[in-house]
């Protein structure tokens with residue numbers, strides 16, 4: 219990727235900002251295109267000083283600038299349930315009109331296009347662990363549908379631009395990712411628990427806490443995204459950490475790691491909340507030679523440290 223010009227749509231967000239940094243480390247010229255709807259310019263401070271970095275503010279679903287580029291990573295979409303349920307229409311347009319605009323730009327430039335998809339396309343899965351061959355169990359009109367269906371449509375559009383227009387494409391099905399620069403109020407489980415623990419308040423577990431998630435540290439995910447981009451593989455690939463944990467155990471671990479005096483409280487499980495989530499990553503291992511390497515304790519410690527030292531973010 220060295221010397222290439224890469225557009226990172228959504229580069230001011232949590233994952234996108236880490237990806238921009240990694241691409242700059244690899245000697246790419248990076249253009250970050252972001253509407254700042256959920257991202258922040260503060261996520262990019264050191265990079266704005268780097269000569270190979272440029273920020274352009276804009277919305278992929280409206281208009282994308284006519285740029286000369288070699289590759290596109292599309293991460294532009296509200297991603298947390300709090301964010302996408304507040305902006306369902308913008309979310310649907312990001313995954314449809316926005317993805318179309320970026321695919322057209324890729325086509326014009328003969329550039330490689332990577333779409334950040336999600337484990338949410340599996341919905342509340344009836345197969346466990348989830349393999350790429352599983353079609354999913356999604357409620358098309360439920361409270362999560364604006365996100366899940368926009369990502370499913372984005373996968374279909376990407377796949378058809380590849381087969382019909384010969385655009386070189388990649389699809390990453392990203393599972394729950396955590397790390398520094400998550401927003402403290404984005405409603406996702408790790409920032410919720412860490413913030414509650416740092417304030418010694420009760421940690422809110424939805425349901426009885428027996429539902430599971432598999433959390434991947436952001437540095438590992440970014441390595442997976444780069445490996446996928448460099449591969450010639452055009453079908454969807456799961457990127458996540460198969461280390462599956464219950465939400466209750468995750469809450470206890472965060473209380474212990476932060477040395478907090480917090481207790482655990484319970485609230486009703488939101489509608490359509492998936493009960494189990496674990497990626498089968500054998501395809502990523504076979505096609506990309508990728509697997510996550512950061513243990514949960516290590517990743518959590520650096521995340522907690524970030525929230526401690528950046529309380530305003």
Ligand SMILES: NC(=O)c1ccc[n+]([C@@H]2O[C@H](COP(=O)([O-])OP(=O)(O)OC[C@H]3O[C@@H](n4cnc5c(N)ncnc54)[C@H](O)[C@@H]3O)[C@@H](O)[C@H]2O)c1
Pocket residue numbers: 227228229230231232233234251252253254255256257258276277278279292293294295296297298301312316334335336337391392393394395396
């Ligand atoms: N973090 C995870 O656990 C996770 C899991 C699965 C998939 N993903 C996907 O990865 C991507 C990044 O997620 P994140 O956690 O960093 O979320 P985030 O909200 O921190 O980042 C998304 C970024 O996209 C920008 N954006 C949103 N809509 C836009 C639009 N229409 N035009 C331009 N910019 C727009 C936001 O301002 C923000 O900077 C998303 O596409 C998300 O669906 C993330």
